């Protein structure tokens with residue numbers, strides 16, 4: 001069984017800290033991803049009713065676990081492969097370097113491009129703000145990076161062995177991939193990374209799976225199905241309409257890469273379609289209050305050749321999906337503090353996108369502290385909220401009448417709380433089954449190992465896979 005050659009160093013019984021080792025032979029292994037642990041996905045984490053009152057001893061107030069050190073031997077790791085540059089897949093890279101890893105780092109060209117920004121962010125929230133040190137880590141990573149184009153086989157030679165790798169489109173964020181590893185005996189191991197939904201704004205759909213003797217498959221939404229993009233857009237529009245009517249703010253906690261750009265793309269479209277229909281719509285402003293998200297947004301714009309056809313068509317008709325007139329970027333902390341104060345004391349139809357995505361730190365916390373108790377406010381969750389994070393608590397204990405602890409302060413929730421499932425950028429059960437099905441129905445999938453999911457999601461997906469395709473799932 002190929003799965004006996006797998007070891008999971010993260011994201012097995014949870015969804016953060018992705019890091020999987022595959023033993024190529026007795027002396028060599030490959031590592032796939034090296035992500036940061038967040039929320040309660042940390043060794044020794046305590047149940048979430050206790051994490052409500054104070055950060056756990058393994059968790060800082062920003063939701064990043066204190067101990068990210070690499071606690072497994074790495075001398076036999078001959079290559080690191082990165083599926084995509086979300087922090088929960090690459091954020092422990094600096095700690096891997098500290099542990100002494102000097103081997104090659106393979107990823108797609110776009111991931112290589114985005115990676116320095118992500119690493120800078122990971123270091124700033126988890127380790128240091130020292131510019132010299134951050135620069136040194138980025139240079140070290142740059143010297144080890146081996147960018148590879150999509151769909152092209154790349155050989156890795158070991159002392160007495162050779163494997164081939166190929167990065168395929170995963171449709172999850174810019175540069176995201178699933179990775180095929182062809183062993184010297186012809187067997188193929190596939191790591192799904194995070195798979196995106198079909199019809200994701202801006203991005204092409206995932207490439208169908210060809211074959212896999214072992215498929216290591218994510219299962220984040222293995223027990224759920226998302227609403228279709230059209231419904232999601234309607235619900236987003238309804239929240240924005242409400243904001244125009246009652247002149248309250250819409251707060252969207254979002255991750256810097258992926259969801260932020262998808263949302264901007266959809267918001268531009270909603271505002272564009274309203275045209276001059278109603279004067280109130282002329283007032284609405286979209287605020288991107290995250291210097292990091294703004295940097296990623298400009299990278300997305302720069303790499304527009306990777307956008308899907310719909311997005312390219314909008315560009316061709318002289319629209320600017322990620323840089324429209326009503327979009328404003330907040331940079332300095334003073335500007336940020338002023339805006340929070342302004343929104344607290346006055347009414348303005350305003351949509352604010354700010355990090356962190358799980359409300360465990362970052363500028364969104366200041367908006368939440370100022371505006372959660374205002375009934376005109378809408379909070380819109382567009383991403384997965386890991387166990388133990390304030391975001392999960394707001395979802396659980398909101399809406400009206402509940403409260404949440406933010407930075408040790410009790411904040412009453414009077415705002416409306418919405419969750420839009422589909423901007424998650426993770427595919428759902430139907431599409432996961434469809435992804436496996438293209439190959440499984442022709443007998444081209446050997447066994448599946450489920451990772452990156454809570455227990456109930458994994459169990460539901462495992463049952464569906466066994467029933468539908470009669471394949472071995474562990």
Ligand SMILES: [Zn+2]
Pocket residue numbers: 084086089172194
């Ligand atoms: Zn991801």
